[in-house]
Amino acid sequence: MHDPIVTFERVTKSYDGRTLVVEALDLTLARGEFLTLLGPSGSGKTTTLMMLAGFEDPTSGTITLDGKRLNHVPAHRRGIGMVFQNYALFPHMTVAENLVFPLEMHGVPKAEIEPKVKRALDMVRLPQLRDRKPGQLSGGQQQRVAVARALVYGPKLVLMDEPLGALDKQLREELQLEIKHLHDELGVTIVYVTHDQSEALTMSDRIAVFHQGRVQQLATPADLYERPANAFVASFIGENNRFDGTLVGRDGANCRVRLPDGSEIAATIEADLAPGAAVAVSIRPERVAVGAQAQRDNRFVGDLREVIYLGDHCKLRLAVAGNESFVVKVAAGDAATTLDRGSALAVAWDAAACRALPPLA
Numbered sequence: 001m002h003d004p005i006v007t008f009e010r011v012t013k014s015y016d017g018r019t020l021v022v023e024a025l026d027l028t029l030a031r032g033e034f035l036t037l038l039g040p041s042g043s044g045k046t047t048t049l050m051m052l053a054g055f056e057d058p059t060s061g062t063i064t065l066d067g068k069r070l071n072h073v074p075a076h077r078r079g080i081g082m083v084f085q086n087y088a089l090f091p092h093m094t095v096a097e098n099l100v101f102p103l104e105m106h107g108v109p110k111a112e113i114e115p116k117v118k119r120a121l122d123m124v125r126l127p128q129l130r131d132r133k134p135g136q137l138s139g140g141q142q143q144r145v146a147v148a149r150a151l152v153y154g155p156k157l158v159l160m161d162e163p164l165g166a167l168d169k170q171l172r173e174e175l176q177l178e179i180k181h182l183h184d185e186l187g188v189t190i191v192y193v194t195h196d197q198s199e200a201l202t203m204s205d206r207i208a209v210f211h212q213g214r215v216q217q218l219a220t221p222a223d224l225y226e227r228p229a230n231a232f233v234a235s236f237i238g239e240n241n242r243f244d245g246t247l248v249g250r251d252g253a254n255c256r257v258r259l260p261d262g263s264e265i266a267a268t269i270e271a272d273l274a275p276g277a278a279v280a281v282s283i284r285p286e287r288v289a290v291g292a293q294a295q296r297d298n299r300f301v302g303d304l305r306e307v308i309y310l311g312d313h314c315k316l317r318l319a320v321a322g323n324e325s326f327v328v329k330v331a332a333g334d335a336a337t338t339l340d341r342g343s344a345l346a347v348a349w350d351a352a353a354c355r356a357l358p359p360l361a
Contacts, residue, residue: 005031005189011061013047021047023213034183036192036200039210049193053159054078069289081150081158085165087142089134096130097146099152140171145192160192176202197237209233230358231280241326243281257355260360261322266297266351271358283354285329290336294348304343
């Protein structure tokens with residue numbers, strides 16, 4: 001990788017000596033990159049961040065920052081900025097004093113402190129609130145101050161642990177873009193932890209998807225969505241319709257999968273699997289055509305179970321080939337949305353739009 005800044009080499013973490021919370025992690029982060037660690041609760045993503053921050057020690061393996069081994073280096077000596085979900089601001093200090101504190105801790109000369117504080121507050125658009133205390137700020141304002149504090153002394157690396165999780169949806173989406181724009185403007189390297197896949201897709205250069213202590217796939221948002229490595233990634237990134245079946249034939253990237261009811265699906269495949277292997281077929285709801293448009297490689301007739309109105313589009317839930325919760329996204333005015341529950345509805349999709357995947361890495 002060009003200009004790596006952080007490396008994890010065979011890093012494991014266990015709290016009880018038996019269960020591995022993080023298992024044999026190899027990960028390299030490029031300078032200036034925005035990398036998101038994404039996964040469900042207990043997947044190992046936060047533990048990985050805490051080991052990089054210095055709040056946890058790896059059980060084995062090596063973590064390096066700019067070529068220097070971090071194992072056993074205290075958190076306060078790593079020169080890493082940190083943003084927490086609960087803000088962790090000093091309640092007895094003003095906004096400006098909260099920003100002065102890390103500058104003094106890092107030995108910044110007094111003459112440079114005020115210009116750095118002013119620049120940091122300007123970056124997050126809060127210069128007018130410098131004399132207020134955290135208790136006088138909204139949640140969004142407090143989070144902006146927390147971001148400013150993490151950036152104020154110019155760290156080479158900033159870690160963010162679910163920093164927007166406590167905010168409402170609209171504010172969360174606004175701050176996602178603000179943080180991404182700050183990253184683009186400053187060129188700082190960011191490692192960001194979240195369980196929110198839409199947040200990860202919006203903000204990241206690359207995403208590491210964690211499950212059961214292992215990285216299932218590390219790729220760009222587009223690659224994760226369009227070319228998931230396995231069924232877990234396909235289901236965790238975006239919405240997904242899944243059929244479990246058996247690979248019965250393949251010709252390069254083209255394959256056929258037989259479902260338990262005997263029907264077959266034409267799909268694409270990249271995994272090194274031979275006929276007879278168990279696979280999961282993934283098809284995104286927006287790639288499925290319905291009704292008169294349903295003239296594709298794969299064509300089934302589904303039983304309409306539910307129409308869900310979502311404003312700019314509708315979701316149709318159907319029973320299709322043994323999948324009782326097959327979802328299709330259609331425009332709000334589509335004719336299919338006027339059908340009665342229990343109506344038969346043709347659904348179809350191209351082989352190129354669905355993938356046969358190994359169940360798990």
